[in-house]
Amino acid sequence: MATHGKKQDNRSPADWWLFVLGFVLFAAVGFWATPAILYAEKPQPFQFSHKLHMEQVGEGCQSCHAFREDGSYTGIPSLEKCKECHGEEPMGETPEEKVFSKDYVAKNKPIPWQVYSKQPPCVFFSHAAHVANAGLECASCHGDHGDTEKLRTYEYNRLTGYSRDIWGWSLIPLDGPPKRMKMDDCAKCHRDNGVRDACFVCHK
Amino acid sequence: MNWDRRAFVKFAVGAVVGLNASPLVPKLMDDVAIWTQNWSWVPDPETGAVAFAKSINPATQTGVKARLVKARLSGQRVIRVEGDPEHPLSQGGVLAADAAAPQQSYYQAMRVDAPMVRKEGVRGRVAAEEAVQKVAAKLKALAQAGKASQVAIIADDPFSVTGEMLMRLAAAYGTPNLVFMPSAKQTLALAGGLMFGQGDIGFDLANATYTVSFGTPLLEGFGAPVAVRKAFAAWRKDPMHRATLVQVEPRSSVTASQADLWLACKPGTEGVLAYAMANLMIQAGKVDSAAANAAGFEQFKALLAGEYSLEKASQASGVPADKIKAVAEGFMKAPKAVAVCGPGNSGDPGRLFDFMAVLALNAVKGNLGKPGGLVLRQGVAWKALGGPLDLPGAPRLDGGGKRIMGSYSAYDLAAAALKGQPYPLEALIVVGCNPAFAGPQAKVMRQLIDNTPFVACVSEFMDETAELADVVLPKASFLECWGDCATPYGAAQSFYGVHQPLVSALPQTKSAGDWLLAVAKLLGGKAAEALPFAEAKEALAARAEGLGGLEDLAAKGYWMQEKPAYGFSFKTPSGRLELAPSALGKPAAPAAGVAPSKERPLLMAGIPSLRTGAGGAPMSPYQVKILDEITLAHKDQLVVEINPQTAHAMHLGEGDMVEIASAAGKINARLHLYHGAAPGMVFVPVGLGHTAFGMYLKNKGANFFEAVEVAADPGSGLPQWALTPVSIAKAGGVSHV
Missing domain, CATH: 3.40.228.10 (Dimethylsulfoxide Reductase, domain 2)
Known part of the structure; x- marks a missing residue:
């Protein structure tokens, strides 16, 4: 028994701090590495001020992001919509507008915007049902996008190709809209408001 | 501190737990799942404004509209097919066979997606040219041997543009043996003609x-x-x-x-x-x-x-x-x-x-x-595809000329050809119908196909007829090609509907009209002259000239007589209504009809259903799922109805497996005792029991037409199978699986 007791005494102390070190270090690597590995940036074609435009138009978001006659939603406005106000000559002084006039309006080329809120094609989403029928504000899902002076950096998921806004900018999925636009958020809102949340409501 | 094994293990375990506590793993797992949505073969619908195009399902004559993405009217997937509320006949309604079924059938494994030719008994895919060449060469050889009249054609609808093209092709080629599947339109036209001098x-x-x-x-x-x-x-x-x-x-x-x-x-x-x-x-x-x-x-x-x-x-x-x-x-x-x-x-x-x-x-x-x-009815003012052609002089196999108004009959054609009186067939061409299944007496039609040296068919599916044919030409569905259909049976107003290509056709499929043109072109001579069109759409456009042009028709989807024409006139020999028609010399009276006998004491009749077969089109796989247990039990047993008194008298009970036998053939089924069935009869659902069409339709129940025995109607001479004398015997076996 004495021998056994001696052996125990000689063993190294319970270095639990090494466990903690490993945990903290690699959890940090996980938190740091995940977005670094997974997300890449894509530039927008040119800068755009929603704030400036909101001051110029009369009907808020709907002035440019409108419903078609059949109730479907135009989403990002087409170049034709921009051309209702903008000509080949810039209206203001900003370098961004010069790029817009020269490279797009003059060449009649559609603007390849990166769309932050673009959902996967397997999702059917009706803006009419949510905005016109349920009376949701645009900001409920899209946040304060309409008040921003600059377009923030667009990041996309290298693996899935979808905008980072869908999963949300926080890696821990605790947020809801407008910080995140995942299926769970749609389902939760449907449940909370007593709306059917079966698969086929959105996945046709 | 010693960096020994234990220290390393502690650190490593901490690292693993730490890494798992970070979002790396769940995030990557989720993203991998989402990544699968973007594989290149996963369909990705186009975005854009929704547009609609009008069409009509010729099998049911239901007006439909296809929901599609604007500016992509052809060469794409239709989002869905739905009822057209502006259509005067169907007013927005659809059948199971109109909306989801054609879309499901479009992708069905049993569609014929390439021309096929049977070589030494084995059917294989060939190039379109080879298949058409084979048909044309056979027809040419027969014509040169003076056997043109020994070619018969069975088709589905005499009033469609394909029907008119066939009439021209048959006449120019030199065969009088063009018949269409039997229809009540024939009988109504006969009755109207006899009594009013007008059949429309x-x-x-x-x-x-x-x-x-x-x-x-x-x-x-x-x-x-x-x-x-x-x-x-x-x-x-x-x-x-x-x-x-x-x-x-x-x-x-x-x-x-x-x-x-x-x-x-x-x-x-x-x-x-x-x-x-x-x-x-x-x-x-x-x-x-x-x-x-x-x-x-x-x-x-x-x-x-x-x-x-x-x-x-x-x-x-x-x-x-x-x-x-x-x-x-x-x-x-x-x-x-x-x-x-x-x-x-x-x-x-x-x-x-x-x-x-x-x-x-x-x-x-x-x-x-x-x-x-x-x-x-006012009639449909379509323009004829060309001047009248001389009809071949040989006698018709179906004896059409012998009947009151010279009506066609596919059944009589088959019966005469099998007897070889006045002559047997050398070649048979089947266009857009499935006589090996729908007969009317399926076995006779199959015998005809078996006994005819050369059989070609134009078919959308690998159906019972296509399985027996030597050459199969893949037919486009109504969503894939141009075509038309005319006034439905019994409608008060004349009607003409047009369908157009709304989805990309399977690469090698063509409309029946286009296949006919390809054959006519190779035949050359009179046949090519009778059909001087580069494509079937041209023939349709020529026909539509009388109705305001194809473009307007296609946009609207139909032409229809504005309102029912009130007022009546008689075009009989007497100029009056004829209750004793001149052609008969007396009022119509029933002749002795089909009657039960000692050997076959029951009369069999069909149970029609829009579920099991609307307009002769096969059910789509999902339609089979909606059949209830009193039509198709345990997924594969045909259920027939019999009056309980009749069943008890024959010592039969609910759920008994029986064999229903007529002089023409037999089918097995499960009995359902039903007070709504007339005593002395057995009622059989029509449209089930395919032996082709793969796993979804094959062997689901039994085919009514296998037991049908066709008789000639004493009045019209047309084939008649409303009632068939049958016997019923217990077939043994269990009624459940």
């Missing part, structure tokens, strides 16, 4: 307030089924002005169950009841002047008074006299009453006597050319 007639159901349907499945596949159901829905809409529907037939069918009154008559006595009602009206002095002045009215009156008195009719039909009287009075008093005849429940063209009795009842009522009555 319809029933103004939408405006009728009292309708008596004589043995025709008004709600289960009559004319354009959706249009008839819309008319029925309108009858029931306003409870204060509810229209009355009386159904006369031996089985409590869907129509009978929806009717206000069901006259459960003995099989084959529908016409007798129509005559009895006309007799009651004559006796009551309620005869319209046109009928009173009709040629042969006195003869007609005497016949009815003698043979179709209330008592005699009640005895013959088994319907209580008071019920016959009540319906006759209701019919007489109703301001807008119409009596309707049509295809039988077995899908046969109907008995000429029944049709003539029903037309006579309408004439006595005086509803000819009146709202809610029997109306003349």
Whole structure:
């Protein structure tokens, strides 16, 4: 028994701090590495001020992001919509507008915007049902996008190709809209408001 | 601190736990799952404004609109097919066979997606040129050998542009043997022709307030089924002005169950009841002047008074006299009453006597050319594809010329060709129909295909006929190609519908018309001259010239006579209504029909259903799923209906597996005892029991047409299979799996 007791005494102390070190270090690597590995940036074609435009138009978001006659939603406005106000000559002084006039309006080329809120094609989403029928504000899902002076950096998921806004900018999925636009958020809102949340409501 | 093994393990475990506590793993797992959505072969719908294009399903004549992405009208996937609310016939309604089914059928594994040729007994895919060349070479060789008349063509619809192209091709090539699948349109045209001198007639159901349907499945596949159901829905809409529907037939069918009154008559006595009602009206002095002045009215009156008195009719039909009287009075008093005849429940063209009795009842009522009555149609003013062609001199195999109005009959053609009288067939071409399944006497048609040295077919699916053919040419579906269809059976207004390509056709499929043009081109000579079109669309455009042009027609989807034409005229030899038609010399009377015998004591009739077969089109896989246990038990057993009394007398019970045998063939089925079935009869669902079409349709029940025995209608000479004498015996086996 004495021998056994001696052996125990000689063993190294319970270095639990090494466990903690490993945990903290690699959890940090996980938190740091995940977005670094997974997300890449894509530039927008040119800068755009929603704030400036909101001051110029009369009907808020709907002035440019409108419903078609059949109730479907135009989403990002087409170049034709921009051309209702903008000509080949810039209206203001900003370098961004010069790029817009020269490279797009003059060449009649559609603007390849990166769309932050673009959902996967397997999702059917009706803006009419949510905005016109349920009376949701645009900001409920899209946040304060309409008040921003600059377009923030667009990041996309290298693996899935979808905008980072869908999963949300926080890696821990605790947020809801407008910080995140995942299926769970749609389902939760449907449940909370007593709306059917079966698969086929959105996945046709 | 010593960096020993234990220290490393602690650190490593901490690292693993730490890494797992970070979002790396769950995030990557989720993203991998989402990544699968973006594989290149996963369909990705186009975005854009929604647009609609009009079309029509020629099998059911339901007007549909396809929802698609704007500016991509062809060469793409349709988002979905839905009812067209602006369509005057179907008014936004669809059948199971119209909307989801064509889309499902489009991708069905049993579609023929490439031309096929049988070489040394084995069928294999070949290039389109080779398949067409094979057909053309065979036809050419036969023509050169003076055997052109020994080529027969069986097709689905004589009124479509494909039908007209076939008529031209057959005449130019030199065969008189072009026949179409039997239809009640033939019988109605015959009856109308005999009595009114006009065969283009319809029933103004939408405006009728009292309708008596004589043995025709008004709600289960009559004319354009959706249009008839819309008319029925309108009858029931306003409870204060509810229209009355009386159904006369031996089985409590869907129509009978929806009717206000069901006259459960003995099989084959529908016409007798129509005559009895006309007799009651004559006796009551309620005869319209046109009928009173009709040629042969006195003869007609005497016949009815003698043979179709209330008592005699009640005895013959088994319907209580008071019920016959009540319906006759209701019919007489109703301001807008119409009596309707049509295809039988077995899908046969109907008995000429029944049709003539029903037309006579309408004439006595005086509803000819009146709202809610029997109306003349304006006709469809399409332009002929070319000048008239000389018809070949050889006698027709189906003996068409021997019948009153020279009607075609695929069954008679087959029977004559099999006997070799007056000559056998050397080649058979089947276009857009499936006679090896739908017969009408399936076995005879299969024998014809087996005995004919060369068989080619143009088919959308690898169906029973295609499986037996030497050459199979893949036919495009109505969503993939240009085509048309004309006035549905019984419609009050003339109608013409056009369909156009809305989805990319499978690469090697073509419309039936395009395949015909390819063959005609290789045949050269008169055949090529008769069809001087580069593509079938040109032929359709030529036809549509008389109706305002193809472009406008395609945009609207149809042409339709503005409103029913009220007013009536007779084009008979006497210039009057002929109740004793000149061609017959006497009023129509029933000849001895099919009767049960000691060996075959029961009469078999079909149960029509829009679920099991609308317009002859095969069910789509999902339609099989919606069949209930009293149609298809345990997914594969056909269920037939029999009256409990009849069953008990034969020592049969619910769920017994039986063999139903006629002189023509037999089928196995499971018995369902049903009080709504007339005693002495067995009722069999029509449209099940395919032996082709792969796992979803193959061997699901048994085929009604295997047991059908065709007889010639004594009046019209047309094939008749409303009733078949059969025997029933226990087949053993269990009724469940």
